[in-house]
Amino acid sequence: MAASPASLAGRFPSERFNAQNCRRSNASLICGKIPPRRNHAQRSRRLPKISRRSQRADLNEEILGCGHLGIKRFFALDHQAYEPGPLGTKTKELLGLVASAVLRCDDCITYHLVRCGEEGWKRDEVIDALNVALIVGGSITIPHVRRAFARMREIDGLKSS
Amino acid sequence: MAASPASLAGRFPSERFNAQNCRRSNASLICGKIPPRRNHAQRSRRLPKISRRSQRADLNEEILGCGHLGIKRFFALDHQAYEPGPLGTKTKELLGLVASAVLRCDDCITYHLVRCGEEGWKRDEVIDALNVALIVGGSITIPHVRRAFARMREIDGLKSS
Amino acid sequence: MAASPASLAGRFPSERFNAQNCRRSNASLICGKIPPRRNHAQRSRRLPKISRRSQRADLNEEILGCGHLGIKRFFALDHQAYEPGPLGTKTKELLGLVASAVLRCDDCITYHLVRCGEEGWKRDEVIDALNVALIVGGSITIPHVRRAFARMREIDGLKSS
Amino acid sequence: MAASPASLAGRFPSERFNAQNCRRSNASLICGKIPPRRNHAQRSRRLPKISRRSQRADLNEEILGCGHLGIKRFFALDHQAYEPGPLGTKTKELLGLVASAVLRCDDCITYHLVRCGEEGWKRDEVIDALNVALIVGGSITIPHVRRAFARMREIDGLKSS
Amino acid sequence: MAASPASLAGRFPSERFNAQNCRRSNASLICGKIPPRRNHAQRSRRLPKISRRSQRADLNEEILGCGHLGIKRFFALDHQAYEPGPLGTKTKELLGLVASAVLRCDDCITYHLVRCGEEGWKRDEVIDALNVALIVGGSITIPHVRRAFARMREIDGLKSS
Amino acid sequence: MAASPASLAGRFPSERFNAQNCRRSNASLICGKIPPRRNHAQRSRRLPKISRRSQRADLNEEILGCGHLGIKRFFALDHQAYEPGPLGTKTKELLGLVASAVLRCDDCITYHLVRCGEEGWKRDEVIDALNVALIVGGSITIPHVRRAFARMREIDGLKSS
Numbered sequence: 001m002a003a004s005p006a007s008l009a010g011r012f013p014s015e016r017f018n019a020q021n022c023r024r025s026n027a028s029l030i031c032g033k034i035p036p037r038r039n040h041a042q043r044s045r046r047l048p049k050i051s052r053r054s055q056r057a058d059l060n061e062e063i064l065g066c067g068h069l070g071i072k073r074f075f076a077l078d079h080q081a082y083e084p085g086p087l088g089t090k091t092k093e094l095l096g097l098v099a100s101a102v103l104r105c106d107d108c109i110t111y112h113l114v115r116c117g118e119e120g121w122k123r124d125e126v127i128d129a130l131n132v133a134l135i136v137g138g139s140i141t142i143p144h145v146r147r148a149f150a151r152m153r154e155i156d157g158l159k160s161s
Numbered sequence: 162m163a164a165s166p167a168s169l170a171g172r173f174p175s176e177r178f179n180a181q182n183c184r185r186s187n188a189s190l191i192c193g194k195i196p197p198r199r200n201h202a203q204r205s206r207r208l209p210k211i212s213r214r215s216q217r218a219d220l221n222e223e224i225l226g227c228g229h230l231g232i233k234r235f236f237a238l239d240h241q242a243y244e245p246g247p248l249g250t251k252t253k254e255l256l257g258l259v260a261s262a263v264l265r266c267d268d269c270i271t272y273h274l275v276r277c278g279e280e281g282w283k284r285d286e287v288i289d290a291l292n293v294a295l296i297v298g299g300s301i302t303i304p305h306v307r308r309a310f311a312r313m314r315e316i317d318g319l320k321s322s
Numbered sequence: 323m324a325a326s327p328a329s330l331a332g333r334f335p336s337e338r339f340n341a342q343n344c345r346r347s348n349a350s351l352i353c354g355k356i357p358p359r360r361n362h363a364q365r366s367r368r369l370p371k372i373s374r375r376s377q378r379a380d381l382n383e384e385i386l387g388c389g390h391l392g393i394k395r396f397f398a399l400d401h402q403a404y405e406p407g408p409l410g411t412k413t414k415e416l417l418g419l420v421a422s423a424v425l426r427c428d429d430c431i432t433y434h435l436v437r438c439g440e441e442g443w444k445r446d447e448v449i450d451a452l453n454v455a456l457i458v459g460g461s462i463t464i465p466h467v468r469r470a471f472a473r474m475r476e477i478d479g480l481k482s483s
Numbered sequence: 484m485a486a487s488p489a490s491l492a493g494r495f496p497s498e499r500f501n502a503q504n505c506r507r508s509n510a511s512l513i514c515g516k517i518p519p520r521r522n523h524a525q526r527s528r529r530l531p532k533i534s535r536r537s538q539r540a541d542l543n544e545e546i547l548g549c550g551h552l553g554i555k556r557f558f559a560l561d562h563q564a565y566e567p568g569p570l571g572t573k574t575k576e577l578l579g580l581v582a583s584a585v586l587r588c589d590d591c592i593t594y595h596l597v598r599c600g601e602e603g604w605k606r607d608e609v610i611d612a613l614n615v616a617l618i619v620g621g622s623i624t625i626p627h628v629r630r631a632f633a634r635m636r637e638i639d640g641l642k643s644s
Numbered sequence: 645m646a647a648s649p650a651s652l653a654g655r656f657p658s659e660r661f662n663a664q665n666c667r668r669s670n671a672s673l674i675c676g677k678i679p680p681r682r683n684h685a686q687r688s689r690r691l692p693k694i695s696r697r698s699q700r701a702d703l704n705e706e707i708l709g710c711g712h713l714g715i716k717r718f719f720a721l722d723h724q725a726y727e728p729g730p731l732g733t734k735t736k737e738l739l740g741l742v743a744s745a746v747l748r749c750d751d752c753i754t755y756h757l758v759r760c761g762e763e764g765w766k767r768d769e770v771i772d773a774l775n776v777a778l779i780v781g782g783s784i785t786i787p788h789v790r791r792a793f794a795r796m797r798e799i800d801g802l803k804s805s
Numbered sequence: 806m807a808a809s810p811a812s813l814a815g816r817f818p819s820e821r822f823n824a825q826n827c828r829r830s831n832a833s834l835i836c837g838k839i840p841p842r843r844n845h846a847q848r849s850r851r852l853p854k855i856s857r858r859s860q861r862a863d864l865n866e867e868i869l870g871c872g873h874l875g876i877k878r879f880f881a882l883d884h885q886a887y888e889p890g891p892l893g894t895k896t897k898e899l900l901g902l903v904a905s906a907v908l909r910c911d912d913c914i915t916y917h918l919v920r921c922g923e924e925g926w927k928r929d930e931v932i933d934a935l936n937v938a939l940i941v942g943g944s945i946t947i948p949h950v951r952r953a954f955a956r957m958r959e960i961d962g963l964k965s966s
Contacts (some may be wrong), residue, residue, distance in 0.1 A: 002721060023702050050747070055311075055477075056307065059307045059308075059310050059311055060307065062310055062321070063306065063307060063310055066288055066310070066321070068285075068288050068289065068292055068568075069559060069781045070292045070295075070296070070563055070564055070568075071288070071291075071292050071295060073297065073556075073652040074292075074295055074300075074560055075303075077410065077556055077557055078300045078303070078779050078780060080553055081553055081775055081776050081779040082776070084768070085553075085772045086550075086768040086769045086771070086772040087769050088245075088580060091735070091738070092772070092773075092776055094735070094739065095738065095739060095773055095776045095777075096776060096780065098739045098742060099301075099742050099743060099744050099746045099776065099777060099780040099781070100301065100780070101946070102743045102746060102747055102943075103301045103746055103747070103780070103781075104427070105807050106300050106302060107303075107304035108300070108301055108304065108780075119781070122576060122730070123751070124389070124730040125730045125731050126389065126733040127388055127390050127393070127730070127737070128729045128730040129731060129736075129739055130198075130393075131390055131392045131393050131725055131740045132394075132398075132736055132740060132743065133384075133739075134393060134396055134943075135392070135396065135721060135722050135725040135943060135944050136740065136743040136744070136748075136752075136941045136943050136944050136945055137570055137942075137943045137945065138420075138907075138939075138940060138941050138943025138944075138945070138946070139396075139400045139430070139941050139943075140422065140425045140427050140430060140907075140941055140942065140943070141943070142397075142400070142429075142430075143427060143429035143430065145385065145393075146378065146381045146382065147381075147386055148764060149381050149384055150377075150381055157283070159166070160384065160388070164579060176415070184638070189614050204450075217468065220468045220469075220471050220472055221468065223471055223482065224467065224468065226473055227449055227471075227482070228446070229446075229449050229453055229890075231448065231452050231453045231456075231593040231882060231885055231886055231890075232449070232456060232467075232879075233880055234885075235453075235456055235457065235461075236464075238618060238875060238878055238879055238882060239461045239464070240620070241484045241619050241878075242614055242615050242618040242619075242875055245616070246611045246873075246875075247605070247607040247610070247611040248608050248611040248612060252574070252577070253611070253612075255578065256577065256578060256581045256612055256615045256616075257615060257619065259578045259581060259620070260462075260581050260582060260585045260615065260616060260619040261462065261600045263582045263586055263784070263836055264462045264585055264586070264619070264620075265784075266426070266462050266465060268464075268465035269461070269462055269465065269619075274924055275564060279372075280329075283569070285569040286569045286612040287572050289568045289570040289575070290570060290575075290578055292564055293564050293575055293582065294578075294582060295564070295782070296561050296564040296782060296783050297579065297583070297584075297591075297782050297783050297784055298582070298781075298782045298784065299584070299746075299778070299779060299780050299781045299782025299783075299785070300779050300780050300782075301746070301780055301781065301782070302782070308619055315575070316687070319562060340807045342924040373539045390729075392724055392725055392729075394720060395717075396721055399714060399717055399718060399721060399940060400940050402714055403714055403936055403937050404937070404939040407712075407714075407933045408927070408929040408930045408933040409930050409934060413896070413899070414933070414937055416900065416936075417899065417900060417903045417934055417937045418937060418941065419904050420904050421904060421941040422908045422941070422943070423935065424621075424623070424904045424907060424908055425907055425908070425941070425942075438845060439896070440865060442812075444891070445768055446891040447891045448892070449894050450890045450891040450892040450897070451892060451897075451900055451948070453890075454887070454897055454900045454901060454904065455888055455900075455904060456621075456623060456884050457622050457882060457883050457886040458621050458622050458623055458901065458904040458905070458908070458913075459620075459621040459623065459904070459908075460585075460617075460618060460619050460621025460622075460623070460624070461618050461619050461621075461961075462585075462619055462620065462621070463621070510775075521943070537795075539790065542790045542791075542793050542794055545793055545804070546789065546790060546793055549771055549793075549804070550741035550768070551768075551771050551772065551775055553775045553779070553965075554771070554774075554775050554778060557775075557778055557779065558786075561783045561786070583784065585685045585746075587910070588784050588787060590755075590786075591783070591784060591786075591787065604699065607873075610871055610876070611873065613876075614873055614875045614876050614879075617875075617876060617879055618875070618879065620911070622879075622883045623904075623905065623908045623910050623913055625684070625880075625883070625912075625913075626910060626912035626913065628868065628876075629861065629864045629865065629868065632864050632867055632868055632871075633860075633864055636704075643871070644866065644877050673852070680879075699955075700951065703951045703952075703954050703955055704951065706826045706965070707950065707951060707954055707955055710932055710954075710965070711929070712929075712933065712936055714936045714940070715936050715937075715939060717936075718936075718939055718940065718944075719947075722944045722947070743945075744945065749909070749948060750946050751945070751947075751948035752947075752948065766945050792884060
């Protein structure tokens with residue numbers, strides 16, 4: 001289910017975000033990031049259940065509402081890093097996935113896997129990117145790669161056919 | 162509930178610790194550290210339940226009782242690093258919190274959050290320290306910052322008012 | 323319970339592995355590695371239950387069967403790194419344990435603890451190696467050392483007597 | 484010698500910085516950060532020579548002038564993280580030092596050492612903070628602690644008396 | 645100057661590499677990797693001088709000739725990870741750059757910057773990728789980003805116009 | 806040249822060290838550690854020149870003489886971790902080497918390479934250990950492995966024959 005606008009409203013100052021453009025992605029519920037706007041076709045995809053999602057969304061709201069301007073700005077900057085620029089969002093989400101994998105952060109890997117699926121990367125392309133992470137990061141990343149494969153079972157477009 | 166002396170007794174050689182000065186902090190049950198002595202006012206605070214606490218205390222006892230002198234000495238040295246010196250304990254616990262956050266160790270973050278609350282740091286001060294960690298460590302620390310906020314819900318003095 | 327040949331068959335191309343030489347170690351179920359051949363005495367040891375083991379074996383099969391040659395080759399290379407060479411397997415498993423501990427990967431620590439027990443390292447030797455990791459890696463490794471002690475309770479040869 | 488306004492002018496949009504408030508700290512030349520305003524007494528301190536400083540300042544100018552808004556904003560956010568808030572700048576520079584030490588970044592350690600000296604931390608207090616980093620981060624941080632001691636020889640207020 | 649075949653010959657078993665297809669990239673001299681074949685247009689580009697390059701090539705030869713099959717195979721696997729597959733080489737080199745940046749390895753960053761230039765990425769695209777690394781990895785990556793900018797001054801196609 | 810007793814005397818409390826048992830290893834000059842006693846045959850080996858060695862020894866003296874008891878104790882504990890225990894010194898130095906390699910600390914790798922040579926490990930055994938580090942730590946360790954090979958050229962017993 002898509003994030004309800006009510007649960008996201010008020011997270012950001014009104015001059016930057018409004019409830020409507022926050023109604024965008026399930027990925028935002030996982031890793032404290034506000035993903036870019038999706039078109040209708042993307043929005044209609046149904047994401048499989050990711051555990052403890054509502055607790056995370058709740059914590060993100062608490063963090064963004066805690067009154068620390070620096071944290072709020074960093075969350076916004078993190079969001080903007082994946083918006084279209086010289087590189088497109090699709091490419092940058094794959095960069096985010098590999099960065100997360102070599103730094104061995106499961107929550108971050110999950111976030112970027114969901115986003116990569118939404119951006120249209122195919123399963124074999126994502127696996128090829130995970131191989132780069134595996135070679136750069138070594139066998140210490142294997143447990144995270146395994147959990148990435150487990151997550152892909154839940155993500156439309158990245159499931160094994 | 163405060164750690165019972167019985168559960169902590171025998172963890173250290175008698176020349177260094179006794180049951181009384183180990184009856185000090187709930188934080189010790191979480192991260193294998195022996196926090197400094199607290200005065201009566203601090204002791205009377207009741208810490209909210211932290212999950213799997215007794216299992217951890219049990220493992221700490223097993224480690225300190227395993228007969229390896231080097232490990233026992235390192236645990237003591239780790240404890241002493243936060244005792245008053247040129248810097249006070251309060252300052253050093255905040256340093257420990259930021260170090261734990263940039264190194265992305267949830268158990269260590271929880272330990273130092275509990276200790277920061279005990280030492281009298283306020284919620285907005287702890288959040289300001291977490292912002293330093295977030296900027297130094299980047300978005301890869303976000304899931305840990307989120308879990309830190311979840312922990313603060315359980316810690317007197319760090320709860321959202 | 324030992325991995326059944328059926329569950330492992332087909333993970334590798336026939337020129338490299340067959341079902342028989344995959345029927346080797348419980349450790350392979352934990353961390354995506356193919357441990358070396360064990361003799362009968364070793365095979366007859368019964369490993370204590372490690373949680374979520376079958377899910378991990380299932381994911382390893384999925385990864386090795388996903389069709390990416392690079393990943394399959396890296397898994398094989400990782401396996402071969404611990405086979406007898408200028409250094410024996412026993413020594414190399416202890417190196418793997420310390421590397422896993424300073425890099426703070428619980429799944430990897432568990433894998434190498436199981437393998438160290440199988441290779442004949444004694445509990446006090448493994449603890450001495452963990453002390454090296456603790457000194458090199460600092461107090462940030464304490465939660466992982468604690469979980470290593472918890473794991474040793476389940477591993478024959480590494481249990482506290 | 485303090486950074487000349489000319490070399491720093493134009494790095495930031497006019498609404499945020501001007502040449503005057505950039506004429507502040509030698510530390511800014513080292514790590515790409517814009518340290519907070521210093522009063523006259525602080526400004527009059529003469530910093531010892533830090534090698535390759537002008538090359539670094541030159542690169543910072545190139546980065547901030549490269550036209551990427553996200554990078555410019557992150558540099559500003561990094562700067563703001565150490566400005567007075569619930570915690571004072573003095574405390575936050577010490578947090579930055581310990582974070583840099585456990586993450587083992589020599590350039591970052593140097594930057595925060597210079598800033599800690601400017602903020603009035605004494606040598607024994609800085610050493611006490613480095614001890615926390617040493618215990619948290621382990622012996623792998625020793626070479627960085629050694630280089631921190633070498634740097635302190637060049638920093639007024641942190642020199643051995 | 646391109647690596648001379650003589651200096652590279654004999655590094656790999658004949659069934660895998662020959663002198664001709666090793667005469668490919670200056671990047672191979674920096675980080676121990678064998679980059680993919682380049683067409684004539686790419687080969688004719690002249691790379692600026694990178695310091696200590698010949699010493700590195702010399703060490704790579706020593707490593708690949710040391711007789712350890714596992715190391716030789718890992719070097720080959722590392723090379724193959726960037727060859728065309730579901731993802732193209734161009735995309736994978738950018739993934740390698742970001743992975744290197746968040747893991748803060750200057751030599752690896754240099755290698756992938758050279759390769760990104762060879763693959764046709766533009767300066768503003770590479771900077772956009774470095775911004776992702778900066779946001780994911782935090783301010784601790786700033787010194788490495790600065791050195792990346794210094795390196796780009798020497799790399800055709802990535803120089804500031 | 807071996808460290809002169811005069812330069813080391815007074816670094817530690819008399820009950821723990823004396824000038825004589827500090828006159829032991831060139832490795833101590835590199836990484837702030839006090840290596841174990843060597844027999845005459847080992848002492849008579851002449852180590853090749855390692856750059857900036859005397860500056861490092863000088864800094865170690867400054868750190869140990871700075872008056873911080875915690876730092877002094879940690880240096881001693883680090884030293885003791887490699888003394889004979891359930892595992893011998895020879896084994897533990899190899900563990901230290903692999904831990905240093907996967908954590909990518911060149912100074913620490915150099916220290917343990919020197920010590921491994923002193924303890925009698927052969928070149929091909931050290932290379933086999935470095936291969937474990939390479940597989941565990943991935944291609945990001947390659948520049949460090951390369952520098953390890955460069956160091957071995959200067960260390961008796963580890964030179965290529």
